[in-house]
Amino acid sequence: MATRTQSRTPKSTNKDRSSGSAGSEAGRKSNSSNSEKSAFSFGQSNTGAIVGAALAGAAIGFAANYGRKFLMQGMEAAAGDWDQILAAEHDAALAIFDRMLATDETQSFKRKMLLMKLTHALDKHAHQEEMVVYPALREANEAVDADHLEGEHGYIKTFIYELNEMGPASPTWLEKVREFRALVSRHAHMEEEQVFPRFKEGLTEEQNARVTNLVNRDGFWMA
Ligand SMILES: [Fe+2]
Numbered sequence: 001m002a003t004r005t006q007s008r009t010p011k012s013t014n015k016d017r018s019s020g021s022a023g024s025e026a027g028r029k030s031n032s033s034n035s036e037k038s039a040f041s042f043g044q045s046n047t048g049a050i051v052g053a054a055l056a057g058a059a060i061g062f063a064a065n066y067g068r069k070f071l072m073q074g075m076e077a078a079a080g081d082w083d084q085i086l087a088a089e090h091d092a093a094l095a096i097f098d099r100m101l102a103t104d105e106t107q108s109f110k111r112k113m114l115l116m117k118l119t120h121a122l123d124k125h126a127h128q129e130e131m132v133v134y135p136a137l138r139e140a141n142e143a144v145d146a147d148h149l150e151g152e153h154g155y156i157k158t159f160i161y162e163l164n165e166m167g168p169a170s171p172t173w174l175e176k177v178r179e180f181r182a183l184v185s186r187h188a189h190m191e192e193e194q195v196f197p198r199f200k201e202g203l204t205e206e207q208n209a210r211v212t213n214l215v216n217r218d219g220f221w222m223a
């Protein structure tokens with residue numbers, strides 16, 4: 001509120017200036033400097049207390065978010081190596097698909113919520129793979145697989161886009177979800193049974209620990 005009132009002040013003083021009044025010009029200068037001072041001085045009147053409270057609120061929110069991230073990623077880190085973490089995420093995503101497939105067209109809200117949950121889970125998962133695992137695969141001369149898998153991530157996003165566009169009450173919603181699940185399941189199997197084991201076999205213990213650490217770190221920010 002204070003800022004809004006102050007931002008109006010120079011307008012009226014501009015009018016004064018066009019009238020050529022020296023007194024008004026002096027007033028403009030003085031108003032302008034007051035306005036600048038009060039807009040950025042947290043110590044004036046109640047502004048400091050308000051800003052302090054806002055900052056405290058933000059700090060609590062920030063801490064709560066950190067706590068949540070630690071909890072989420074801590075649970076994942078307990079799952080073991082990077083490939084076990086990613087496999088657990090595949091299972092979690094497939095379980096969300098199964099809950100989606102158990103809905104009917106009258107459950108629009110539940111469908112929307114589940115799609116949001118799935119979108120977040122797949123987003124975080126894809127980020128960890130695209131920022132850590134696939135680049136590491138390319139470094140290990142597995143670029144063909146990395147590019148193929150990353151290309152499929154694009155189609156996963158396309159399914160999410162299409163489901164959002166068609167809406168939860170669409171008569172073809174379940175059919176689309178079933179198709180989508182089949183792609184994710186096939187993709188996960190390729191990673192878990194072919195690409196990841198072959199890549200892991202070539203890693204030293206130290207390199208393996210490094211990939212796990214990087215996947216955990218990326219997952220923490222995305223959680
Ligand atoms: Fe993937």
Ligand SMILES: [Fe+2]
Nearest residue numbers: 086129188191
């Ligand atoms: Fe994956």
